[in-house]
Amino acid sequence: MEKYDAIVVGAGTAGCLAAKTMAQKGLKVCLVEKKPKAEIGEKICGDALGEHHLTFLGLEKPTGGELEAKIDGMKIYSPDEKTVFTVADKDFKGYILNRHLFGQWLLKKATDSGAQLLDSTNLRSPIIEKGAVAGITAKDMKTGKVLELRSKVVVDATGYFGMVRKQLPEELGIDREIENTDVEACYREIRELKVQNENTRYCEIYLNQKASPGGYIWIFPKAGTKVNVGIGTIMRKTGYPNPKEQLYATAYKKPMFEGSTVVSGGAWFDPVRRPLDNMVGNGVIIIGDAASLVNPIHGGGIGPSMLSGHFAGLEIVDALSKGAATKESLWGYNKKYIDTYGKKQGALDIFKIFLLTCSDEDLNYGMNQKLMTEDDVLKAGMGDEFHLNITETAKRVFRGIRKVGFLKQLNTTVSMMKDVKTHYNSYPSTPVGFEAWQAETIRLIAEGHKKLGA
Incomplete structure (x- = not known):
């Protein structure tokens, strides 16, 4: 039976950043991955990453073919393709990744920092003892041997399927299922x-x-x-x-x-929704896609996953330096992620509800009439506040095609996005008060569905 300070399940972008961050600080880290080492990094993905994520995380630009193409922004086409929004910023630099090489680059950073990799090793279940996660059982796919790995904390970085999250007991207070x-x-x-x-x-x-x-x-x-x-x-x-x-x-x-x-x-x-309301429990922390950290509108998840892995790693190091990895000692990860990026995802959950109600005709006319400027489209996609450009001409056009309701829905969406973001700004700094905060979150999202008709 092996014992570690931390076990990270999943060697994707989130898992590698978490393992690297903790190992650099001197923790004994085990990185468990079901794929063979040579296949780590391969994933079905859009493969886009903004350079600002690398800068924020203090990572240099890789130079071994990991960055396949440089991008200046995006072009968004209306359904009839008659209107094109070019969304770009003079300070933005982005890249299309060779996902496999990029994954291998991050893996090397984790192992070079001291993390131990167990590849071709498939999670079976978390070990639960005295109301806390105390490790995992896993199967070595090369030998068929079942392993018992013990740790002070387990990090779920298993992606959309959330293989640790789904097996946690209800009393740990982490949502286990994501609605389709x-x-x-x-x-x-x-x-x-x-x-x-x-x-x-x-x-x-x-x-x-x-x-x-x-x-x-x-x-x-x-x-x-x-x-x-x-x-x-x-x-x-x-x-x-x-x-x-x-x-x-x-x-x-x-x-x-x-x-x-x-x-x-x-x-x-x-998973294209707001983050899990709570991503920590006694002995466990959820990161990346397993915590629903993908942008609800454009589906970007590489940057947020790396950010979450870094934040989680730092929080675990701090918690263990003071004692045990409890829900209370890990709570700062929730707060830091929500304050940095999660509140934007919360607001975008409302925008996603609005888009689900739009017809192609709505989108064609809305883009043609420039109800939002290209700059505001950029802000909206990032979850920042934006303004509508509803001119009298646009109102007449929408009255003429009997689409005034669309304008009202859009106004309601902008108002509700502000309400949700304000609510997320009050995310509790400790577990005290969380239940009331979560209840209000559920109410706001339900109100969004009711008002916007999705």
């Missing part, structure tokens, strides 16, 4: 084009509620003649279209894909 209506089903391919795409500096997003209800189609440039192309659609209770079929029926009709070939492809799921 808060999940996007995604399908993505890396394609080799016959001729390099004219656009090599912008990520392209195509809004289309018929093809991708609640989501979008994306075409992101990669190195040379390769592109990352995919689709995401909300898993509504009433049903949702097959993402792969929709991608082939829409995006691949574009002339640029004529004669293109598939390099790789696959399906995945993204």
Whole structure:
């Protein structure tokens, strides 16, 4: 039986940052991953990352092929593709990653810092003793041996499926299940084009509620003649279209894909909602996609996952230096993440509800009339406050097509986003008062569904 200060389950972007952060501070860390070492980093993803995340985390830009293409921003197309918003900022620098190489780069940082990697090792269950997580059992897929690994704290970095989170006892106070209506089903391919795409500096997003209800189609440039192309659609209770079929029926009709070939492809799921209200318990902390830290609008999750891993690692180091990793001693992770990024995700949960009610006609007219400027679209996508540009001309247009209700819904959305963000600013600094805060969160989200009709 091995004993560690911390066990991190999952060697993705969140898990590697958590392991690196703790190992650098002298903790004995075990990084458990079901994939073989050589496959770590491979994931179905849009592969985009803003340089500001690397800067914030004090990471240098990797130079070994991890950054495949530089991007200046994104182009958002209306459903009829007659209106295009170019969303960019002079200070923004972004990259399309070689996801595998980037994952290997982060893994090396974790192991070079002293974390021990157990690859090809599959989690079986967390060990629960005296109301706390005390380690895990796992199976070594190379030998078939079942391992018992003990630790002072376990970090769940297992992605969307939350394999530790789902097995926690209710009394630990962490939500175990994510509603399907808060999940996007995604399908993505890396394609080799016959001729390099004219656009090599912008990520392209195509809004289309018929093809991708609640989501979008994306075409992101990669190195040379390769592109990352995919689709995401909300898993509504009433049903949702097959993402792969929709991608082939829409995006691949574009002339640029004529004669293109598939390099790789696959399906995945993204939680697109506000963060878990509470991400810590006695002996356990939840990070990355396992904690629902993906942007609810554009689906970006690499940056937030790395941020959460770093914050969690620092909080664990501090907690263990003072004693035990209890819910109370780990609570600062909740507070730090919510204050830094989580409150923006909370506000965007309301914007997502609004978008789910929009028809393609609504989006066409709204974008054509520039109800939001390109700068405000950028702010909205980041969860920052933005303004509407509802002119008298726009009002007349919407009256003429009997879409005044759409303008009212948009105004309601902006107002509710402000209310939610104000509420998140009051996130408790200790577990005291959390239940009341959570009850108000649930009420606000329910009110959003009621008022916006999603």
